[in-house]
Amino acid sequence: MTEKRIYKPKSIAGFPEWLPEERLVEQKWFDHIRRVFESYGFCNIETPSVEELDVLTAKGEVDKEIYVIERLHKDPDEKKEARLALHFDQTVPMARYVAMNFNELVFPFKRYQMQRVWRGERPQMGRMREFYQCDIDIINVDNLPISFDAEVASVMYEVLEGLNIGKIQLRISNRKIISGFIEDWGLPNGTEILRILDKLEKVGEGQTFSDLEKAASYTGAGGAFTPARILLDLAKIKAPTSEEFKKQFSNLHTIPNTPKLQDGINELCSVLDNLSHLPQGAVVADLSIVRGLDYYTGTVYETQLLDVPEFTGSVCSGGRYDDLAGSYINKHLPGVGISIGFSRLFDVMRQTRPDLLGIGPKSPAHVMMVVPENETDRPIAAEAARTLRKNGNNVEMYHAAKKFGDQLKYASKKNIPFVWIVRDGKHEVKDMTAQTQSAADPKTWKFKA
Amino acid sequence: MTEKRIYKPKSIAGFPEWLPEERLVEQKWFDHIRRVFESYGFCNIETPSVEELDVLTAKGEVDKEIYVIERLHKDPDEKKEARLALHFDQTVPMARYVAMNFNELVFPFKRYQMQRVWRGERPQMGRMREFYQCDIDIINVDNLPISFDAEVASVMYEVLEGLNIGKIQLRISNRKIISGFIEDWGLPNGTEILRILDKLEKVGEGQTFSDLEKAASYTGAGGAFTPARILLDLAKIKAPTSEEFKKQFSNLHTIPNTPKLQDGINELCSVLDNLSHLPQGAVVADLSIVRGLDYYTGTVYETQLLDVPEFTGSVCSGGRYDDLAGSYINKHLPGVGISIGFSRLFDVMRQTRPDLLGIGPKSPAHVMMVVPENETDRPIAAEAARTLRKNGNNVEMYHAAKKFGDQLKYASKKNIPFVWIVRDGKHEVKDMTAQTQSAADPKTWKFKA
Secondary structure, three states, X not given: OOOOOOOOOOOOOOOOOOOHHHHHHHHHHHHHHHHHHHHOOOEEOOOOOEEEHHHHOOOOXXXXXXXXXXXXXXXXXXOOOXXXXXXOOOHXXXXXXXXXXXXXXXXXXXXXXXXXXXXXXXXXXXOOOEEEEEEEEEEOOOOOOOHHHHHHHHHHHHHHHOOOOOOEEEEEEEHHHHHHHHHHHOOOOHHHHHHHHHOHHHHOHHHHHHHHHHHOXXXXXXXXXXXXXXXXXXXXXXXXXXXXXXXXXXXXXXXXXXXXXXXXXXXXHHHHHHOOOOOOOOEEEEOOOOOOOOOEEEEEEEEEEOOOOOOOOOOEEEEEEOOOOOOOOXXXXXXXXXXXXXXXXXXXXXXXXXXHHOOOOOOXXXXXXXXOOOHHHHHHHHHHHHHHHHOOOOEEEOOOOOOHHHHHHHHHHOOOOEEEEEEOOEEEEEEOOOOEEEEOOOOOOOOOO | OOOOOOXXXXXXXXXXXXXXXXXXXXXXXXXXXHHHHHXXXXXXXXXXXXXXXXXXXXXXXXXXXXXXXXXXXXXXXXXXXOOEEXXXXXXXXXXXXXXXXXXXXXXXXXXXXXXXEEOOOOHHHOOOOEEEEEEEEEEOOOOOOOHHHHHHHHHHHXXXXXXXXXXXXXXXXXXXXXXXXXXXXXXXXXXXXXXXXXXXXXXXXXXXXXXXXXXXXXXXXXXXXXXXXXXHHHHOXXXXXXXXXHHHHHOOOOOOOOHHHHHHHHHHHHHHHOOOOOXXXXXXXXXXXXXXXXXXXXXEEEEEEOOOOOOOOOOEEEEEEOOOOOOOOOOOOOEEEEEEOHHHHHHHHHHHOHHHHOOOOOOOXXXXXXXXXXXXXXXXXXXXXXXXXXXXXXXXXXXXXXOHHHHHHHHHHOOOOEEEEEEOOEEEEEEOOXXXXXXXXXXXXXXXX
């Protein structure tokens, strides 16, 4: 044995994996998220891990790092194929899927997707290179009711609220409002202004103000004018209800009157009104939220974990877009969607709040069946295990006719909550937490969490 | 819109994807499989999609085609990394995982794994290049009780039996039996003989016999001897019970008496005895089953679908191996495992037996909530939807205040079984199959499949 060549494996940076007891909690998270998504009627799709590289880059240069795949051994005579690459998100694959299956789908198409995505980050960045995202989107042909902008937010609030990760705050804005200002004033550096506002929370008011003074200048009827103050005041609006939002908004020094801006206000207020069933403080209109620069056209969302400062940035983000799949099909498909960066959230919680996660059991078993020391009684124990399973219990049969004490030790090492004993035809169940033992009937016994 | 550049996407050969109504059934299959695995106390693990290429090839040349991954844009100054490749099965990653986490795991380690695997097949082969496998394995340190060989078979029978894919037959053998013959007789072409026997069902008795005559020759005390007939008779043994197996076996013309052969017989009989709770015909000892040439050392399994001739070969296979992770750790880790080639099975059933699969609903929704034409009643409908969800119902809210008839049409297009109507404060539910409508209380109503 010592002569054997051993290759000692190392973990690969950016490709996380969990121990069984951690994975058990991760599975519970996925189950919960799926349950909430389905309770709103979202259907699931899965796309392949790869797309043609041309599909991934059809919209133009991609700002995410891409992994391409290649066969290790290529035959010299093989037919040339399209280059394939691992998908870096679930939006591009969904757009391709909707375009390809357009005639088979029922619109509005409400779908959820929970798959791994890959980013070819440089190894030294310490970022995840393979991780799960959980996305919901609603796509329609030509136009999509604004009520869906509230629905996706409501779904994600319910998802996060059920994960036991402390208080959640959904921050919502509408891109049309700030764009309305910028366009009406004819500010030339619109993208730059959005970029500056996006950083407000990070860099603070003073810096933002001076950055805005440089970027935003306006030449109107009355001469040159720099609306840095108004833009900053706008971005500082934080309002839990539509009434409060309207009040704060009307306090702004100057408000252009344009249809786009008015649309944005109406949409934002409608979303807030349709989320009024959520607890106080769960939702806030926050006009500093911008979310990327090109993609979103209306509602935008970010989500803060109020009780987990170790988690920086937004855990769940998204927004409304005008044209999902224009690169692949000649149809106008507006949509609204929101996405949880699942793996980073799980990893931060796993590392900083293992207590909240409930990491413990190393097995899904509810019951460990004791194997009788007398081998002839083994079939009776096996039969009892089968009966218990039929009632929906998870039962691990111990593996050898060892001493009772050894068998108990194994159950407690794995954190299995109950142990079942059949002796002289009598059934007893031992509660490993309470350390009590009592007669029980395998035909009716049912594990309760 | 017509000026836009459109890249019309095509599907990629070997990377299947399903429509929402097919995916819904695929999810049910996964849920069922997971439920059965967990009911026997198997814990789940997931490994990254990639391993270091050196890990995948640590045992030597791999007979599967491998995909390597590469960053599309490499920085010239970046630090050199180990080459990464997508895993081609779940056994090598599990072995690496067990070696790396040896001190954290509780043994016997019972794990299940349901992930995608990748094979870099040539595009013209028509094979899947990305597919799901569902594996269970039990690993122990130094030795592993034979009872587990029956357990994994029992689990897989229960899995397949619940998928509604017709009658299943598990075929079981033990490699020690044939190896016992070959070794005791000193037959030099052991591997070749196994290869010939493996093909018995495919090529028939005549061809197998003449192939054996060429490959198997033996020089003993009494001179040259070709045991082709005995090997063929051995491979033809098919017995549903250990008694029947022993009877047929004892009819062989010559039986060497070696410890290895005796071990094989005892193990096979023990497995058969421990599967006697399964229905008649579910299990058969079939000595023609060999399964690969190097890896397995004892029990081997294959599984036939008796009612789906379109599915050729074995749907679920595996066996016992002596040394799981010897390439990665200096420990002796025997195991037994069995694997379902999930995606091919699902695909064959999807194409040939859509009726059995129950493909239909395009949404997980149990209920569609009608949106009242009167916009002021919308919050009442939304509240009813929330109440129904709290009771565990999946409720899709219709998206616009359209005519009742249009809303009904949408529900039936999506195959949603119930429609809920709130009118003048009264709640009614319409059964879309029975076409009946009756008063109902959202606080107590519960969907039943």
